[in-house]
Amino acid sequence: MSYNSNRRPPKQEPAGGQQPPKRRLKTKPLVVLILLLLLGNLLWFIAWLIPNGEEKAVGGNGQAEVVAEVGKETIDREQWMAAMEERYGRETLLTLVNELVMETAADEYDIKVTDEEIDLELAMLRSTQDTTGIALYAEDEARLRERTKSQLILEKVLTKDVVIEEEEVKAFYEEDRSIYEVADSYRTHMIVVGSQQEAEEVISELENGSSFDVLARERSLDRATGSLGGDIGFITADQSSVDPAIAAAVESVENGKWSEPLPLQDGRVAIITVMEKAEGQTFTFEEVASHISRELALEQLPQSVSPEAFWQEFDAKWFYGEGSE
Incomplete structure (x- = not known):
């Protein structure tokens, strides 16, 4: 691991009357x-x-x-x-x-x-x-x-x-x-699809016992997260780096359950589930x-x-x- 010795940027005057960002x-x-x-x-x-040992993995016929x-x-x-x-x-x-x-x-x-x-x-x-x-x-x-x-x-x-x-x-x-002052955060997985109808189909499959992770890998249009079962890590209710619809919904989703279809800003639709909650702390x-x-x-x-x-x-x-x- 390497470190940048200049990790505290010089202070700048905030533009437009906004508060300077947190370090x-x-x-x-x-x-x-x-x-x-x-x-x-x-x-x-x-x-x-x-x-173990000197054995080589072989099948029942002695071949590799x-x-x-x-x-x-x-x-x-x-x-x-x-x-x-x-x-x-x-x-x-x-x-x-x-x-x-x-x-x-x-x-x-x-x-x-x-x-x-x-x-x-x-x-x-x-x-x-x-x-x-x-x-x-x-x-x-x-x-x-x-x-x-x-x-x-x-x-x-x-x-x-x-x-x-x-x-x-x-x-x-x-x-x-x-x-x-660390806020509550939620380990969240998501499935992104192209329409409300597709989202409802996903929810129907979930209700019938399908795995959220498997559906994310099979159906999510967000391939980066889909390949990991939809995992987007820990997010907070006011996190600006995720779609506002997801941030707004994360607090109300019970662990192991899933959300209603969430219209995203880019026109697609997401379903999220919360796997874990990390309590906030000051x-x-x-x-x-x-x-x-x-x-x-x-x-x-x-x-x-x-x-x-x-x-x-x-x-x-x-x-x-x-x-x-």
């Missing part, structure tokens, strides 16, 4: 971190598929196990695994090595990360979500928390020798207190003081730093080459 903290690094979650999950999936057929052509498990390794292996292994490097750094520098710190980071991530696209990530809460923990270790290592005066921390909190100065201090310290770093910078210190190697290349 957004650390959204991009965490988004990059969590988008890698899917790659990490792939490695665990690959590891699960690989047979076939996992797909297209006419007379077949794809066996070995071909599949090789393709997975070629396409995703490097990135996935890099993520896992970096996590282990950060765990080693935490032991070396006696750095601790608490559950409360992870909770705060995840709450801040949800509250600073600027587009639906950045939230297409967290399918596994445990892995998400592990990656967030690794990121926090990196930040603490980088800032352990940077001194931030308490007065500066307090001034930041008072100036941007609203950042730490964080006190004491709860966020270390978070703010670390953020201000990160802004003083002269250059971007990633976990790979610590590979040599902790003797990290991998089969793609020495060091992080």
Whole structure:
């Protein structure tokens, strides 16, 4: 993960009498971190598929196990695994090595990360979500928390020798207190169709027991979210980056239920469902003081730093080459 040392833009006078926008903290690094979650999950999936010991996956006739057929052509498990390794292996292994490097750094520098710190980071991530696209990530809460923990270790290592005066921390909190007033947010999935009639057909299928995720993959016109079962991440009732009809409806949809057809601004129609509600919270100065201090310290770093910078210190190697290349 890398950091931009110029993350606090200079203040500008608001135009047209509008209030200046809130400062957004650390959204991009965490988004990059969590988008890698899917790659990490792939490695665990690959590891699960690989047979134990020296055995090779074979069918009942002693031949390589076939996992797909297209006419007379077949794809066996070995071909599949090789393709997975070629396409995703490097990135996935890099993520896992970096996590282990950060765990080693935490032991070396006696750095601790608490559950409360992870909770705060995840709450801040949800509250600073600027587009639906950045939230297409967290399918596994445990892995998400592990990656967030690794990121926090990196930040603490980088800032352990940077001194931030308490007065500066307090001034930041008072100036941007609203950042730490996190609203209720709702993990939302949607299906987008072209007409009211199609929306009613989707609802009819849902009422007859069809899976929302499956219908999203089959029928949603929004292919980016449809391929993920319609997942648009956590949104709030006043979020400006989603269609107003969706934002207005999200509070009234019961978990596991679905909405009525929602006419969108682009002329299409959406049906949404809420999978989870994250309760809002107002964080006190004491709860966020270390978070703010670390953020201000990160802004003083002269250059971007990633976990790979610590590979040599902790003797990290991998089969793609020495060091992080």
